[in-house]
Amino acid sequence: MNHHSVWETFVTIWNYALWKVGPEGVTVGHYVMALVVMIVGFQIARHVQGRIRRRLEHKRNLDSSGKLALERITFAIMITAILYTTLAILRIPLTVFHFAVGGLMIGVGFGARELFSNLISGIILMVERPVKIDDVVEVENEIGRVFNIGLRSFQIHTENNIDIMLPNSVVLNEKLVNWTKNDHMVLTKVSIGIAYESDIHKSTELMIQAVANIDGVLKEPAPFVLFKEHGDSTLNFDVYFAVNVMNKMERWVFESQANYSLNDTLRAAGVDIAFPQLDVHLKAGLEKQPEIL
Numbered sequence: 184m185n186h187h188s189v190w191e192t193f194v195t196i197w198n199y200a201l202w203k204v205g206p207e208g209v210t211v212g213h214y215v216m217a218l219v220v221m222i223v224g225f226q227i228a229r230h231v232q233g234r235i236r237r238r239l240e241h242k243r244n245l246d247s248s249g250k251l252a253l254e255r256i257t258f259a260i261m262i263t264a265i266l267y268t269t270l271a272i273l274r275i276p277l278t279v280f281h282f283a284v285g286g287l288m289i290g291v292g293f294g295a296r297e298l299f300s301n302l303i304s305g306i307i308l309m310v311e312r313p314v315k316i317d318d319v320v321e322v323e324n325e326i327g328r329v330f331n332i333g334l335r336s337f338q339i340h341t342e343n344n345i346d347i348m349l350p351n352s353v354v355l356n357e358k359l360v361n362w363t364k365n366d367h368m369v370l371t372k373v374s375i376g377i378a379y380e381s382d383i384h385k386s387t388e389l390m391i392q393a394v395a396n397i398d399g400v401l402k403e404p405a406p407f408v409l410f411k412e413h414g415d416s417t418l419n420f421d422v423y424f425a426v427n428v429m430n431k432m433e434r435w436v437f438e439s440q441a442n443y444s445l446n447d448t449l450r451a452a453g454v455d456i457a458f459p460q461l462d463v464h465l466k467a468g469l470e471k472q473p474e475i476l
Contacts, residue, residue: 196211197210197211197212197215198210198211198212199211209273209274213272213273213274214273216272217269217272217273220265220268220269220272221265221269224261224264224265224268224269225262225265227261228258228261228262228265229258231257231258231261232254232257232258232261235254235257236254239254256306300351300352302335302351304350304351304352304354304355304356305332305333305335305336305337305351307351307355308332308337308351308354308355313359313361313364314329314332314354314359314361314364315329315332316329316330316331316332317329317330317363317429318361318362318363318364319361319362319363319367319428319429319430319431320339320359320360320361320362321359321360321362322339322349322353322354322357322358322359322360323349323353323357325339325341325347325349326339326341326342326362326430326431327339327340327341327342327345327347327430327431328340328429328430330346333351335350335351336348336349336350336351337349337350337351337353337354341431342430342431342432362428363428363429366427367427367428367429368401368425368426368427369425369426369427369428369434370404370423370424370425371423371424371425371426371434371437371438372421372422372423372424373394373421373422373438373441373442373445374411374419374420374421374422375390375419375420375422375442375445375449375456376414376416376417376418376419376420376456376457377417377418377420377449377454377455377456377457378417378418378454378455378456378457379417379418379457380455381418381454381455382454383410383418385452385454386420386449386454387408387410387420389448389449389452389454390408390420390422390445390448390449391405391406391407391408391422392448393422393441393444393445393447393448393449394406394422394424394441394444394445395424396444397424397437397440397441397444399426399427399437400424400425400426400437400441401424401425401426401427403425404425406422406423406424406425407423408420408421408422408423409421409423416457417457418457422441422445424437424441
């Protein structure tokens with residue numbers, strides 16, 4: 184057999200129609216090309232994913248969950264592109280694929296709706312990063328440190344040594360307060376009331392001094408005092424100061440130390456820490472009221 188006949192045989196086999204798609208057929212050549220695209224494309228996708236993983240290892244502004252999300256999203260996009268290219272080579276209408284996926288979704292039913300909602304919410308949390316690992320957050324009246332952001336759930340650790348798992352969709356749709364998004368500095372306050380006879384200007388200086396001397400209270404922003412109101416029995420003040428905290432308990436400890444220091448400092452200076460009291464005035468010499476028969 185000469186080279187010419189070998190080539191003709193190869194071309195005949197290459198163009199042999201395996202099945203018909205409308206007026207056109209899918210040949211052996213189409214099938215081989217689709218197979219090559221699948222194999223080579225998958226290897227390229229794995230290689231790109233590995234390259235991205237190695238490059239992200241040196242990015243300190245991304246936590247492990249964010250890096251994993253970028254890897255998975257990139258790999259999923261590439262696999263989707265490879266799948267669509269393969270379908271196009273095999274001349275399979277993409278509408279057929281869409282209907283198949285739609286039928287699968289209907290078959291799975293509404294029970295999987297929450298699962299997919301949580302998966303999408305997890306990807307959004309990893310990409311947009313409204314919170315990150317070790318942030319202190321408050322969600323659904325629970326406060327704790329974030330220790331895991333998964334594709335399905337969001338997990339926090341409270342000061343009571345309790346791990347709470349919340350669905351990602353709840354975290355994304357409900358009000359979430361991040362105490363430490365950009366840093367761990369929190370501005371907190373304690374309230375105190377002093378007697379009406381007190382020198383308010385001297386007392387204000389003493390309050391600022393009392394909290395400024397606490398170890399861990401930040402110099403910037405400096406502590407300050409707001410005269411809140413003239414109460415029924417006391418002059419009421421709010422004492423503000425900034426601290427770095429990693430959880431709710433540390434904040435409570437600083438507030439407790441501030442109350443101790445305010446009490447000691449004001450009492451030592453002779454400033455009365457007032458308490459609610461009621462003065463009753465009796466008027467003497469009242470005329471006797473006539474008796475009613």
